[in-house]
Amino acid sequence: MTEEPKQIGKAAARTSIQDSPGGKRERNQKKLRDRISAAGIRLFSEKGFDATTVSEIAAAAGTSRRTLFRYFPSKDDVVFDWLDEQGDIICEYLTSRARDSSATHALRRAMLHLADCLDADSARASQLTRIVYDTPSLSRRYQAENSRWEGEVTEILLRGQAKKQAFLLRVQVAAATAGLVCAMRAWAADESNLSVRHWVRKGFRALNDFSEIERDGRSMSKKK
Amino acid sequence: MTEEPKQIGKAAARTSIQDSPGGKRERNQKKLRDRISAAGIRLFSEKGFDATTVSEIAAAAGTSRRTLFRYFPSKDDVVFDWLDEQGDIICEYLTSRARDSSATHALRRAMLHLADCLDADSARASQLTRIVYDTPSLSRRYQAENSRWEGEVTEILLRGQAKKQAFLLRVQVAAATAGLVCAMRAWAADESNLSVRHWVRKGFRALNDFSEIERDGRSMSKKK
DNA sequence: ACTTATATTGGCACTCAGTGCCATAATTGC
DNA sequence: GCAATTATGGCACTGAGTGCCAATATAAGT
Numbered sequence: 001m002t003e004e005p006k007q008i009g010k011a012a013a014r015t016s017i018q019d020s021p022g023g024k025r026e027r028n029q030k031k032l033r034d035r036i037s038a039a040g041i042r043l044f045s046e047k048g049f050d051a052t053t054v055s056e057i058a059a060a061a062g063t064s065r066r067t068l069f070r071y072f073p074s075k076d077d078v079v080f081d082w083l084d085e086q087g088d089i090i091c092e093y094l095t096s097r098a099r100d101s102s103a104t105h106a107l108r109r110a111m112l113h114l115a116d117c118l119d120a121d122s123a124r125a126s127q128l129t130r131i132v133y134d135t136p137s138l139s140r141r142y143q144a145e146n147s148r149w150e151g152e153v154t155e156i157l158l159r160g161q162a163k164k165q166a167f168l169l170r171v172q173v174a175a176a177t178a179g180l181v182c183a184m185r186a187w188a189a190d191e192s193n194l195s196v197r198h199w200v201r202k203g204f205r206a207l208n209d210f211s212e213i214e215r216d217g218r219s220m221s222k223k224k
Numbered sequence: 225m226t227e228e229p230k231q232i233g234k235a236a237a238r239t240s241i242q243d244s245p246g247g248k249r250e251r252n253q254k255k256l257r258d259r260i261s262a263a264g265i266r267l268f269s270e271k272g273f274d275a276t277t278v279s280e281i282a283a284a285a286g287t288s289r290r291t292l293f294r295y296f297p298s299k300d301d302v303v304f305d306w307l308d309e310q311g312d313i314i315c316e317y318l319t320s321r322a323r324d325s326s327a328t329h330a331l332r333r334a335m336l337h338l339a340d341c342l343d344a345d346s347a348r349a350s351q352l353t354r355i356v357y358d359t360p361s362l363s364r365r366y367q368a369e370n371s372r373w374e375g376e377v378t379e380i381l382l383r384g385q386a387k388k389q390a391f392l393l394r395v396q397v398a399a400a401t402a403g404l405v406c407a408m409r410a411w412a413a414d415e416s417n418l419s420v421r422h423w424v425r426k427g428f429r430a431l432n433d434f435s436e437i438e439r440d441g442r443s444m445s446k447k448k
Numbered sequence: 449a450c451t452t453a454t455a456t457t458g459g460c461a462c463t464c465a466g467t468g469c470c471a472t473a474a475t476t477g478c
Numbered sequence: 479g480c481a482a483t484t485a486t487g488g489c490a491c492t493g494a495g496t497g498c499c500a501a502t503a504t505a506a507g508t
Contacts, residue, residue, distance in 0.1 A: 008456075025455080025504060053493065064458045069495065104434050140364035143371070147363070167410055167423075171430035174402035182395045199391075206395035207434050210328050232485075249475060249485080277464065288487045293466065 008070050033071050033081075036061040040078035045127060049079075049135040076141050083128055083142070087149030089114050094156045103157045103169055107176040108204050110153075114180070115196040122196070129188040146177050179203035232294050257295050257305075260285040264302035269351060273303075273359040300365050307352055307366070311373030313338050318380045327381045327393055331400040332428050334377075338404070339420040346420070353412040370401050403427035 008029055039060035043052040054075055058068045072078050093110045101109075118125040132138045154170045161169070183199035190199075232253055263284035267276040278299055282292045296302050317334045325333075342349040356362045378394045385393070407423035414423075 023505080028504090029456090054495090055493085066458050066460095066496090067456080070456085073495085075494070136368065139371070140368045143367040144360065144364045147367070167406070167426060168430040168433070170410075171403050171406045171427045172434060174406050175399040175431055175434065178398035178402040179395050182391070182398050186391055186394075202391060203395045206392040207399055207431075209392070210396060210399065210431050210434055247476075252475090253485085278466090279464085290467090290487050290489095291485080294485080297466090299465070 029071075032061070032063060032067075036063065036068055036071055037078055037081055041082075041128070041131070044079065044131050044135075049075075049131060049138060076138060079128065079131060079138060080141065080145065082124070083132065084145050086114060087145065087152070089117055091149060091152050091156060094153060103161075104172055104176075106157065107153075107173065111176060111180050111200050111204070112197060115183070115200040118184075118196045125196070126188055129184055133185055133188055143181070146181065147174070150174055150177055175207055176204075179207050253295075256285070256287060256291075260287065260292055260295055261302055261305055265306075265352070265355070268303065268355050268359075273299075273355060273362060300362060303352065303355060303362060304365065304369065306348070307356065308369050310338060311369065311376070313341055315373060315376050315380060318377060327385075328396055328400075330381065331377075331397065335400060335404050335424050335428070336421060339407070339424040342408075342420045349420070350412055353408055357409055357412055367405070370405065371398070374398055374401055399431055400428075403431050 036057060040052070040057045043057060043060060054068060055065050057075075057078065058065045061068070072081065090110050090113075093113045094106060097106075132142050150170070150173050153173050154166065157169055157173070158166060180200060180203065183196065183203040187194065187196050187199045260281060264276070264281045267281055267284060278292055279289050281302065282289045285292070296305065314334050314337075317337045318330060321330075356366050374394070374397050377397050378390065381393055381397070382390060404424060404427065407420065407427040411418065411420050411423045
């Protein structure tokens, strides 16, 4: 009934629109998708995101403008295809082993895990991070992507907790994400080859210091 | 040399392109600007942001498409004209009375001050907040606006501090902003007429709880 | 292998945001 | 009132994104 927009490529590779085991179609789609993505990232790195048109990317990838839009719903997605799996990494990590400690603790570990994933392929990670932070519209998109999975993460952490805690948890998740973003920005900007892990750790230290002086007590006297 | 894009209205009203004391021009500009803004917000509330075209807004405000774009560089700005002063409020507050306590303490007070400003005109504030949170592209823009002034706030708090603390501070500012965003979202979504101040206070409590269990010590053994 | 059904492709034309250009109309200073 | 600015709005353009449709490639059936 709902008749989804029928996107190709990624969707096909994962959920398989048609279940051909090792079909030629599927392989071609994956190839094309990778070619477009690679061409896009190359051009973005060379000329900048805004100065690159979709038509150029399509031409460089040897396909048509129209087809490109069938693989990637927007120009942004050419970049985010590689980048938006970060949320999945966090969610998977938390789903599999969240229950063994407090929320903030679990968050910290999940972020460090993500950092390790990025460090494992730091060349591409830093290239993409740079593109994103150099392009205002992509920065926005990145933030948006983050707050999208903040919701999911909150859901996961909420299991077995009192529902009343939802807001508190949400804030803590958002703070952790903010720490991650700062860490990535610092990492991408920094020359000294420190690991993402290092920056994330430092970021969480800042978060932990938050309450250090914040013990002025009477802040919660008038409750509402 | 740099030949700025010469925006009208807001820029004219503040820095005054021409210094006519109480000129008729200036008054007309302010009127037109307000009419456009009002028309836009009304239409956005009625039909939704994406379903409203700039031509419609221009028509509703009794002007032309082209002129609208001279007053507001983008469709987004029709909304953000009212909303982006939040950063200014925070910055001003911190500039005038930041030095008397710790950074996190000052942040908390500044955010509470902003909350009070919003509570003072909660009708319009909640209308705009709702438009923003209902429209993905505006949410992004809002986040972007926030991280823009995060930089300024960090600068302000950094005065008289060791430069090495920049990153730590930045994370804390980002966390405080994240708390604010969560608070505003909760406030706009909530029916029970609680004040913004209430949600902000609650948000900061969540932030303070961050370190609660986070004392597993040996996390900083391998410093890198 | 040949044919049919189906999915992909790419071309065309459209909408809408945003911008440069220019003639016209309004405002200001004299 | 007149001349110099300055705002205005119309026109045409670019670029992103979308619907439609004919041509083509792949999958499935015989």
